[in-house]
Amino acid sequence: MTLSFSAKIQFSSDKENSSIYQSINTDNEFYPENPTKTKISLDKEIIIELESHHLPHLRANLNSTLRLLQASYDTINSVKV
Template identity: 60%
Template structure:
């Protein structure tokens, strides 16, 4: 029996959400061999959906994605005038 693990996270970064989406999604698109099925969508908010059969892969993918979101947000904030 194979268990599937999944998670869905929604992020609202107000006026920065689209820029964060474009940054994070680019990383996701260029990693097709990712063992975790990852979908990132933008519709006023950023929605991240992940699914895998390995719990450790789910945790690692979420940690990486959330860190990328935080880094994108921090970078945008650091260049605001």
Template identity: 70%
Template sequence: MTLNFSAKITVDAKDKTKAIFDSVNTDNEFYPENPVKTKIKLDKKIIISVESEHLPHLRANLNSTLRLIQASNDSIESVKI
């Protein structure tokens, strides 16, 4: 028996949502061999859905994705005039 673990995260960054989505989704698209099934979509908010057979992989993927979102947000904030 194989257990699947999954998580769904929604991020609303107001006016920065599209820019953050573009940044994070690009990273996701260039890592097709990712052992965690990761879907990132934009529908007014960023919706991240992840699924894995291994809980540590799921956790690591979520941590990385959330760190990328935070870094993107911080980068945008640092250049605001």
């Protein structure tokens, strides 16, 4: 039996959703060898779904994704006029 681990993140910000989505999704698209299956979608909010058969891989990808999400949000808000 093979265990599968998963996590789902939902994030919403007033006007920054599209910019943040583009930032984190670009990183995801250029890492096809990622051992963690990562799906990022945008509707009214950003939804990030992660799945892996190895808990350390899931944890590492989750931490990286959350840090990138935070960095994108902080960067956008630091340059607002």
